[in-house]
Amino acid sequence: MDIHNLEQIKQEFSGFQQEFETGNKEKALEKLLELLDALEEADTSRRAAQIDKDGNVTLSSEIPAGKPAAEKSAEDGTGESQPLYMSLNHVMEYYIFAYYFQPATEVRCTDIPYGEYYRTYGQLALSMQKYNGAKKAYERAIAWNPVDLDAYLGLAEVYKYQNQREKYLTVTKQAYRYCCTRATMARYYRNMAFYYLSGYEPETARACYQYSNVYYHTENADSELKYISEAIQQETPQTDIRAIQKLFDEKQIEPGPDSQTIGIVYKVGEILLKDGDYKLAKDCYSIVYDITQDAAAEKMLNELEAAISGSEE
Numbered sequence: 512m513d514i515h516n517l518e519q520i521k522q523e524f525s526g527f528q529q530e531f532e533t534g535n536k537e538k539a540l541e542k543l544l545e546l547l548d549a550l551e552e553a554d555t556s557r558r559a560a561q562i563d564k565d566g567n568v569t570l571s572s573e574i575p576a577g578k579p580a581a582e583k584s585a586e587d588g589t590g591e592s593q594p595l596y597m598s599l600n601h602v603m604e605y606y607i608f609a610y611y612f613q614p615a616t617e618v619r620c621t622d623i624p625y626g627e628y629y630r631t632y633g634q635l636a637l638s639m640q641k642y643n644g645a646k647k648a649y650e651r652a653i654a655w656n657p658v659d660l661d662a663y664l665g666l667a668e669v670y671k672y673q674n675q676r677e678k679y680l681t682v683t684k685q686a687y688r689y690c691c692t693r694a695t696m697a698r699y700y701r702n703m704a705f706y707y708l709s710g711y712e713p714e715t716a717r718a719c720y721q722y723s724n725v726y727y728h729t730e731n732a733d734s735e736l737k738y739i740s741e742a743i744q745q746e747t748p749q750t751d752i753r754a755i756q757k758l759f760d761e762k763q764i765e766p767g768p769d770s771q772t773i774g775i776v777y778k779v780g781e782i783l784l785k786d787g788d789y790k791l792a793k794d795c796y797s798i799v800y801d802i803t804q805d806a807a808a809e810k811m812l813n814e815l816e817a818a819i820s821g822s823e824e
Contacts, residue, residue: 512549556596560657568657592616598625598655603779607658625655633665645669660689680706697727713739718755
């Protein structure tokens with residue numbers, strides 16, 4: 512596999528898509544796995560991160576992806592540390608990664624969308640109840656991008672179906688750091704609700720579902736609240752934010768988004784704005800405004816929308 516021939520790689524991926532669209536999931540999964548295996552075998556780039564058996568995500572050891580430790584030293588032969596490679600969904604992830612993981616070496620971006628491919632494999636494998644395959648795929652997606660929220664949430668789903676509650680909780684807490692929209696914060700609280708409900712703590716689960724709806728109302732949360740109400744034979748009380756936050760403090764559940772992550776996204780917006788990349792800057796300010804309703808972010812967002820509209824006329 513020529514990893515520099517992006518057109519060939521896209522064609523191979525389209526072969527998977529064709530099989531999937533015809534309903535042949537087994538064949539589609541097989542074709543995608545063949546593509547991923549071929550890419551990993553040919554690509555000697557050093558992935559950004561690694562995951563140990565306990566689920567801890569750390570910077571990768573200085574061993575290129577696809578090469579056993581015995582074949583490569585920690586040096587690249589020039590006395591320089593080998594660069595890390597990330598598969599980005601958005602440029603802001605580059606800065607979030609740099610802040611939280613603080614790599615001491617150069618970080619580069621891959622042309623191949625490893626994250627997308629592995630998440631696609633994981634999602635399909637999960638839908639087919641191939642949990643081990645899904646787990647490996649999501650872990651590999653995290654290795655290529657250790658701040659990829661969707662990969663963490665996918666891995667949490669695997670542990671959910673495998674009834675591994677503590678691992679489910681660990682990954683959900685890892686995902687929390689990268690939740691920076693109202694919808695993703697709501698997802699975090701629904702995950703926490705499931706953890707407590709499956710641990711026979713319906714009152715805590717109920718509080719999590721109610722808080723989830725404060726951020727982003729979903730039918731899923733409503734359905735679960737109804738189930739809890741019927742199970743414990745008690746009407747769902749009015750949402751009391753102070754009471755819920757007091758309970759969260761006792762249970763060590765985060766009461767809101769990570770302010771550091773939101774600050775990073777805002778800063779990235781400023782950098783992109785300075786560089787004249789209005790569309791990507793708008794993405795960042797949209798995220799900040801969505802989660803904070805900050806007036807300054809709203810003002811900047813409106814100005815960016817006007818600038819983009821003007822440039823397209």
